[in-house]
Amino acid sequence: MTDLVDFAASVARAAGDLLLRIRERGDLAGRALGDRGDAEANALILAMISERYPDDAILSEESRDDLARLDCRRLWIIDPLDGTREYREGRNDWAVHIGLAIDGAAAVGAVALPAESLIFASSSDLPRPDPKKSRNIVVSRTRPPAIATTIADALGATIIAMGSAGAKAMAVVRGDADIYLHEGGQHEWDNCAPVAVAQAAGLHCSTLTGAPLAYNQREPTTPTLLICRAELASEVLALIDRDGSPE
Ligand SMILES: Nc1ncnc2c1ncn2[C@@H]1O[C@H](COP(=O)(O)O)[C@@H](OP(=O)(O)O)[C@H]1O
Numbered sequence: 001m002t003d004l005v006d007f008a009a010s011v012a013r014a015a016g017d018l019l020l021r022i023r024e025r026g027d028l029a030g031r032a033l034g035d036r037g038d039a040e041a042n043a044l045i046l047a048m049i050s051e052r053y054p055d056d057a058i059l060s061e062e063s064r065d066d067l068a069r070l071d072c073r074r075l076w077i078i079d080p081l082d083g084t085r086e087y088r089e090g091r092n093d094w095a096v097h098i099g100l101a102i103d104g105a106a107a108v109g110a111v112a113l114p115a116e117s118l119i120f121a122s123s124s125d126l127p128r129p130d131p132k133k134s135r136n137i138v139v140s141r142t143r144p145p146a147i148a149t150t151i152a153d154a155l156g157a158t159i160i161a162m163g164s165a166g167a168k169a170m171a172v173v174r175g176d177a178d179i180y181l182h183e184g185g186q187h188e189w190d191n192c193a194p195v196a197v198a199q200a201a202g203l204h205c206s207t208l209t210g211a212p213l214a215y216n217q218r219e220p221t222t223p224t225l226l227i228c229r230a231e232l233a234s235e236v237l238a239l240i241d242r243d244g245s246p247e
Pocket residue numbers: 061079081082083084085139140141142143162163164165183184185186187190
């Protein structure tokens with residue numbers, strides 16, 4: 001497994017460096033910048049994975065979905081640029097996701113936060129921050145879930161809006177936040193690598209009903225997402241249940 005984790009991290013690093021170079025060139029802006037970053041990072045990632053692991057299937061946000069993946073035990077699930085909006089805006093909260101699902105579970109992952117020169121991988125040397133007295137909940141900048149307010153009120157927590165599923169999940173891994181909540185749907189590439197890293201860091205990962213997250217599904221979507229400190233999971237899930245299930 002170490003080889004796979006190191007490889008995922010090296011791919012995330014290479015794609016992140018490329019995305020930084022494209023943005024720093026300064027010749028593109030807005031949608032054109034996002035499109036160029038998506039396309040070039042995707043091409044680099046696909047080339048690196050297919051050269052090293054030619055028998056593995058790949059699911060990418062930026063490539064046609066080949067359903068032959070359903071017959072493969074191993075599926076690389078990649079988002080070359082998660083938080084495209086934030087990348088285009090010159091912000092730091094965007095990420096590269098390199099995940100590997102094995103038998104439908106998020107087994108290996110690397111998440112790069114290139115604008116912060118950080119890479120997180122599903123290895124054992126992840127930060128294990130101590131719980132703080134004050135609580136933070138990270139949510140989407142553009143699609144904050146209504147349930148976050150109920151949970152923030154109950155826990156006395158502060159809601160922080162941030163772009164990118166990877167950046168939010170890594171905020172919990174780093175200890176900057178305690179809970180990441182999402183509803184309204186995502187695709188498997190938005191959360192496979194972040195969940196692999198979060199699980200390796202000992203965090204709770206599930207849907208908002210507490211159901212396990214599944215990967216390499218025919219329809220590669222995730223209804224809702226909860227990533228939080230393990231000791232908060234039952235309280236948060238009970239609050240969501242009491243409020244009325246979002247699914
Ligand atoms: N309701 C929804 N349906 C599909 N994808 C969603 C979604 N809400 C968020 N996402 C995706 O999840 C990622 C993180 O979103 P957010 O920053 O709002 O939390 C984004 O990925 P991309 O930037 O790769 O498109 C976004 O497109």
